[in-house]
Amino acid sequence: MPTLNDLDTPALTVDLDxxxxxxxxxxxxxxxxxxxxxxxxxxxxxxxxxxxQLALGAVGIACQKLGEAEVMADAGIxxxxxxxxxxxxxxxxxxxxxxxxxxxxxxxxxxxVARPMAEHLAGEGVEAGAVIELTSELNRCGVTDTRTxxxxxxxxxxxRGLRFRGVMVxxxxxxxxxxxxxxxxxxxxxxxxxxxxxxxxxxxxxRSHEFPGLTEIRVGTYIFNDWSYVRDGVCTLEQCALKxxxxxxxxxxxxxxxIDGGSKTFSSDMGVPMGHVIxxxxxxxxxxxxxxxxxxxxxxxxxxxxxxxLTVIPNHACGMMNMHDEVYGIxxxxxxxxxKVAARGRVK
Amino acid sequence: MPTLNDLDTPALTVDLDxxxxxxxxxxxxxxxxxxxxxxxxxxxxxxxxxxxQLALGAVGIACQKLGEAEVMADAGIxxxxxxxxxxxxxxxxxxxxxxxxxxxxxxxxxxxVARPMAEHLAGEGVEAGAVIELTSELNRCGVTDTRTxxxxxxxxxxxRGLRFRGVMVxxxxxxxxxxxxxxxxxxxxxxxxxxxxxxxxxxxxxRSHEFPGLTEIRVGTYIFNDWSYVRDGVCTLEQCALKxxxxxxxxxxxxxxxIDGGSKTFSSDMGVPMGHVIxxxxxxxxxxxxxxxxxxxxxxxxxxxxxxxLTVIPNHACGMMNMHDEVYGIxxxxxxxxxKVAARGRVK
Numbered sequence: 001m002p003t004l005n006d007l008d009t010p011a012l013t014v015d016l017d018x019x020x021x022x023x024x025x026x027x028x029x030x031x032x033x034x035x036x037x038x039x040x041x042x043x044x045x046x047x048x049x050x051x052x053q054l055a056l057g058a059v060g061i062a063c064q065k066l067g068e069a070e071v072m073a074d075a076g077i078x079x080x081x082x083x084x085x086x087x088x089x090x091x092x093x094x095x096x097x098x099x100x101x102x103x104x105x106x107x108x109x110x111x112x113v114a115r116p117m118a119e120h121l122a123g124e125g126v127e128a129g130a131v132i133e134l135t136s137e138l139n140r141c142g143v144t145d146t147r148t149x150x151x152x153x154x155x156x157x158x159x160r161g162l163r164f165r166g167v168m169v170x171x172x173x174x175x176x177x178x179x180x181x182x183x184x185x186x187x188x189x190x191x192x193x194x195x196x197x198x199x200x201x202x203x204x205x206x207r208s209h210e211f212p213g214l215t216e217i218r219v220g221t222y223i224f225n226d227w228s229y230v231r232d233g234v235c236t237l238e239q240c241a242l243k244x245x246x247x248x249x250x251x252x253x254x255x256x257x258x259i260d261g262g263s264k265t266f267s268s269d270m271g272v273p274m275g276h277v278i279x280x281x282x283x284x285x286x287x288x289x290x291x292x293x294x295x296x297x298x299x300x301x302x303x304x305x306x307x308x309x310l311t312v313i314p315n316h317a318c319g320m321m322n323m324h325d326e327v328y329g330i331x332x333x334x335x336x337x338x339x340k341v342a343a344r345g346r347v348k
Numbered sequence: 349m350p351t352l353n354d355l356d357t358p359a360l361t362v363d364l365d366x367x368x369x370x371x372x373x374x375x376x377x378x379x380x381x382x383x384x385x386x387x388x389x390x391x392x393x394x395x396x397x398x399x400x401q402l403a404l405g406a407v408g409i410a411c412q413k414l415g416e417a418e419v420m421a422d423a424g425i426x427x428x429x430x431x432x433x434x435x436x437x438x439x440x441x442x443x444x445x446x447x448x449x450x451x452x453x454x455x456x457x458x459x460x461v462a463r464p465m466a467e468h469l470a471g472e473g474v475e476a477g478a479v480i481e482l483t484s485e486l487n488r489c490g491v492t493d494t495r496t497x498x499x500x501x502x503x504x505x506x507x508r509g510l511r512f513r514g515v516m517v518x519x520x521x522x523x524x525x526x527x528x529x530x531x532x533x534x535x536x537x538x539x540x541x542x543x544x545x546x547x548x549x550x551x552x553x554x555r556s557h558e559f560p561g562l563t564e565i566r567v568g569t570y571i572f573n574d575w576s577y578v579r580d581g582v583c584t585l586e587q588c589a590l591k592x593x594x595x596x597x598x599x600x601x602x603x604x605x606x607i608d609g610g611s612k613t614f615s616s617d618m619g620v621p622m623g624h625v626i627x628x629x630x631x632x633x634x635x636x637x638x639x640x641x642x643x644x645x646x647x648x649x650x651x652x653x654x655x656x657x658l659t660v661i662p663n664h665a666c667g668m669m670n671m672h673d674e675v676y677g678i679x680x681x682x683x684x685x686x687x688k689v690a691a692r693g694r695v696k
Contacts, residue, residue, distance in 0.1 A: 008438040008696045042638060064639045084639065085597040087608070087655055090356040109598055112654035140640055141598040141606050249433040250457055250489040258489050260435070264670045265695045268616040290390060290666055291412045291432065291695070292488055306460035307435055318638055322612045323671060325693045345673045347613045347639070348356045 003333045004245065009309065010261035011245040012320070013328045016336060018241035019223060026205055026222050027056045033209040036216030038062050038081060038198065043220030043318045045343035046327065047075030053223070060103075062200075062218040066094055067346025073102045075342070081105045081198065083133065083168050083218060085113045085141060091348075092120040095128065105129035105196070107168050109141050114156055122161030130162040131196055134183060137175045146179070150186040157192055165196045170218070172199025172211050184213050203234045226317040228270040237276070237313065242320070243330075244275070244312045246293065248304045255298035259310055262288040266312070267319035278311040280304060285312070351681045352593065357657065358609035359593040360668070361676045364684060366589035367571060374553055374570050375404045381557040384564030386410050386429060386546065391568035391666045393691035394675065395423030401571070408451075410548075410566040414442055415694030421450045423690070429453045429546065431481065431516050431566060433461045433489060439696075440468040443476065453477035453544070455516050457489050462504055470509030478510040479544055482531060485523045494527070498534040505540055513544045518566070520547025520559050532561050551582045574665040576618040585624070585661065590668070591678075592623070592660045594641065596652045603646035607658055610636040614660070615667035626659040628652060633660070 004013070030037040036059035041050050050061050050072055060079030063069040069080045080102050086095055098104055099121065106128050108114040114130065121128055132149050135142030143149040149167070157164040167183055169176045180197065187194055199211055200218035202225075208217045224242040225235040244266065246259040266275060266288060274293070277283040282299035293312075297303050304310060314320045321327070322344055329337030352361070378385040384407035389398050398409050398420055408427030411417040417428045428450050434443055446452055447469065454476050456462040462478065469476055480497050483490030491497040497515070505512040515531055517524045528545065535542055547559055548566035550573075556565050572590040573583040592614065594607040614623060614636060622641070625631040630647035643658075645651050652658060662668045669675070670692055677685030 006438075008442075009436060010695050085654075087595050087597045088357060090354075094356075109600060110654060113597070116655075135600060138637075139601075139604070140637065140642065141600055144600060247435050249435045249461070252457060252483060252489055252492060253487075256487070261695065263615070263617060263667060267611070268667070269611060289486075289488065290670075294488065306433075306458060307464075319611060319616070322638075323693060324695070345671060347358050347609065347672070 002335045004330060004335070005333070007245060007328060009245050009247040010265045011328060012324045013243050013245060013330045014224065015241045015243060016329050016331045018239060022223055022225065022239060022241060023053060023056055026219065027058070029206055030217070031057060035208055035214065038216050038218045039223065040064070040200070040218045040220030041068060041072060041343065043223060043321065045321055045341045046339045047072060047077070047342055048339055049223065050075070050077055059216055065346050065348065066091055066098070067348045068343040069098060069102070070094070071343040071346060073098060078102045081218065083107045083170065083198070083200070085109060086117065087113055092117055096121055096124040096126050099126040099128050105131060105165055107131050107133040108152070109133040109143050111152060111155060114152060114162060118156065118159050118161035120161065127161060127163055129165040130156050131166050131168045131198060134167055134169045134176070134179050136169050136171060137173065138170065142169070146182045146186045149183045150190060153187055153192050154190060164192060166194035166198070168198040171201030171204050172208060172214060172217065173201070173204050177211060181212055203229070203232065221317050224317040227276045227313045227315045230276070230313070240313045242314055242317050244314055246310050246312055248306050248308045248310060251303065251306055254303065255296060257295040257297050257304045259293040259295060260291065261312070262290050262292045264290045264323060266293070266314050267316055267323060269316035269319040275315050276313040278313065280310065350683045352678060352683070353681070355593055355676060357593050357595040358613045359676060360672045361591050361593060361678045362572065363589045363591060364677050364679045366587060370571055370573065370587060370589060371401060371404055374567065375406070377554055378565070379405060383556055383562065386564050386566045387571065388412070388548070388566045388568030389416060389420060389691065391571060391669065393669055393689045394687045395420060395425070395690055396687055397571065398423070398425055407564055413694050413696065414439055414446070415696045416691040417446060417450070418442070419691040419694060421446060426450045429566065431455045431518065431546070431548070433457060434465065435461055440465055444469055444472040444474050447474040447476050453479060453513055455479050455481040456500070457481040457491050459500060459503060462500060462510060466504065466507050466509035468509065475509060475511055477513040478504050479514050479516045479546060482515055482517045482524070482527050484517050484519060485521065486518065490517070494530045494534045497531045498538060501535055501540050502538060512540060514542035514546070516546040517548070519549030519552050520556060520562060520565065521549070521552050525559060529560055551577070551580065569665050572665040575624045575661045575663045578624070578661070588661045590662055590665050591626070592662055594658050594660055596654050596656045596658060599651065599654055602651065603644060605643040605645050605652045607641040607643060608639065609660070610638050610640045612638045612671060614641070614662050615664055615671065617664035617667040623663050624661040626661065628658065
C-alpha cells in the first residue's frame with residue numbers, strides 16, 4: 001500500500017480526518033439552524049467530494065462557472081446554482097442544454113443579463129431558476145438598490161425562460177443585511193415570494209443564523225480551510241486539511257532554504273507569508289518564484305537540510321486547487337484516495 | 349472557418365504574427381552574436397511551440413521541472429537542460445529513465461544534490477550532463493563562492509553518472525558577471541573546461557553579448573511578452589502576443605465594469621494593474637477575485653457595456669499559461685491553431 005513517503009513532491013494532499021470533521025461541523029450547524037448548506041465546489045472541483053457533501057445533507061451545489069457545472073452534471077449532480085452572470089451567446093446555448101440535465105438556478109444583476117437569457121431559454125422551451133444578486137461591501141457585481149431589484153424581479157416573474165426564485169448576496173455579512181431585508185420587503189409588497197435567499201462565504205458561515213431571512217449558504221473553503229483563514233482567525237491550524245508535501249532542494253545560505261514548490265504549486269494569492277511550514281513553525285515563506293519557494297529559516301533553532309520534506313499549509317485553498325490535476329486523500333500515512341481535479345481550469 | 353468572435357470567453361489567444369516576430373528577433377540576435385538560444389518552455393508548455401523554436405535555430409530547450417521534460421521528450425525533443433536541483437529518490441529514478449530518451453543536462457548547486465544523483469545514474473549505467481548553478485542578485489539557489497564551485501566541479505568531473513559541462517546563472521545580469529568570470533578562471537586553472545556557460549532571463553536577453561564567456565541563454569517569456577514587461581520597459585505593447593478575450597458581465601456602478609476573468613484566468617502574479625485592456629487604454633484592472641476582474645473605467649470617456657468583449661494583455665505570461673488547458677493561435681480574426689498546454693501542471 002503506498003504511503004505519504006512514496007509520493008513525489010510537490011504533492012497536494014488532503015487530510016481526510018480533518019476534512020470530514022470540517023464537513024460534519026458546518027452541516028451540523030446548518031441542520032441545527034434550519035439552514036440549507038450549498039457547498040461551493042469552486043474550492044475542490046472534485047465530483048467525489050461534491051457527492052460526499054450532498055450525502056451529508058447539502059441541498060445542492062454552487063458552481064462559479066458553467067464549465068464547472070457541466071462537469072458536476074456529468075457526475076450526476078442535479079441541483080446547481082451558478083451565482084454568476086452568464087453572458088454571451090455560447091454560454092446561453094450551453095445553459096439551455098444543461099437545464100435538460102439538472103435543476104439550474106442562475107444569478108442575474110441586470111436586465112442586460114436577464115433578458116437575452118430568458119429569451120434564449122424560452123426559445124429553447126426550457127427554464128432556469130433565477131435569483132437576483134444584490135451588492136455588498138465587496139463592491140463587485142450586484143444590484144445596488146431595492147427599487148431596481150424589485151423591477152428586475154417583476155420583469156423575470158412576468159416573463160418566460162426564467163423562473164424568479166429570490167435573491168443572493170456575497171458575502172452574507174452584517175453589512176449586507178439592510179439591503180437584503182429591504183429588498184425582501186419590497187418583493188413581498190409586490191406579492192413576489194423569495195423562496196431562496198442565498199448567502200455565502202466561509203468566514204461568516206457560523207453566523208448565518210443571525211442573518212434575517214437567509215434560507216441557505218454557499219460556502220467553499222470550509223471543506224479544507226487554509227493559512228489565510230488561520231491568519232484571519234477564521235479557523236485553527238488543526239482544522240486545515242490541505243497539506244502540500246515539498247522537498248528542500250537548496251540551502252544556499254544559513255538563513256535560507258528553497259523548496260520545490262512556488263507560485264505554480266501554491267498560487268500567488270493572499271500575500272506574505274505564503275503558507276505555513278508545519279515542521280518549522282518559526283520558518284517564513286517570504287517569496288515565491290514559479291517553481292521555487294523561498295523560506296526564511298533564520299529563526300529556526302534547527303535548520304532544514306537538502307532532501308528534507310516540509311509540509312506546507314497553503315495560503316489559498318481555491319487558487320491552489322485550480323492548478324493541480326491530482327490530489328491525494330490521506331489518512332495517517334496511508335493514501336486512501338487519488339482524485340482527479342475534474343473541473344480544474346473550466347474558466348468558461 | 350471559426351473566428352475570434354466564435355470563441356467563448358475567457359479565451360486565451362496567441363497573436364501568431366506577433367509571436368513569430370518575437371521568436372525571429374531574438375534568434376537573429378543570438379545568431380549575430382554567436383550565442384546559443386535555449387528557449388525555456390516553462391512559459392508556453394506546448395510541444396508544437398518548442399519544435400517551432402528549434403526549427404528556427406534553438407540549440408535545445410530548458411524545462412524547469414522533470415515532468416515538463418518528460419512531456420517534451422514524449423514529443424521527440426532530445427536536448428534538454430533542467431536548470432533546477434532534482435532531489436529525491438523518485439526524481440532520480442525518473443531522471444535515469446529520461447536520459448535514455450534525451451540528452452539531459454541538469455543543474456546542481458551542492459554536493460548534497462550532486463552525489464546521490466551521480467550515484468543513482470552511475471548505478472543505472474547512464475549519464476547526464478551537469479552544470480553548476482551560481483548565485484545571483486535573486487538570492488535564490490546557487491553556489492555563492494568560486495572555491496566551492498570549483499570543488500563541486502572537481503568532484504563531478506572525477507566521478508561517474510554526471511559529466512561536468514560548465515556553469516549556469518539566473519538572471520545573467522551585469523551583477524552576475526564577476527562570480528561567473530571568477531569561477532570560469534578557477535575552473536580553467538584546474539584544467540576543467542566549461543563548454544556551457546548558460547545565462548537566462550528575457551529582460552536581459554538583448555545584452556547577452558556583453559556578458560563575458562556566455563555560450564547560451566535560457567529565455568522563456570520572449571515568445572509572448574506580457575504587461576509586466578511593458579511596464580518595466582522590456583518590450584512594447586505591440587510586441588505582446590498573449591491576449592485574453594473576456595466579456596463584461598456587469599456594470600454595477602458608473603466607474604466599475606466586471607469581466608469574466610479573474611485570478612483563475614490570469615493568476616495573481618505581478619500586482620496592480622493586473623493587465624491592460626486594449627480597447628480602453630485608460631481602464632485599470634485594479635483587483636481580481638477568482639472569476640471576477642474588477643475594472644476601473646472612471647477615466648474612460650466611453651464606458652464598456654454588458655456583453656462587450658474586452659481584450660486583455662495579461663500581467664504574467666508564464667503564470668497564466670499554467671492554468672489553461674487550451675490556447676488558440678490567431679492570425680487576424682482567424683483561428684489557425686488550437687494547442688493543448690501539454691506540460692501544464694507538471695509540478696513534479
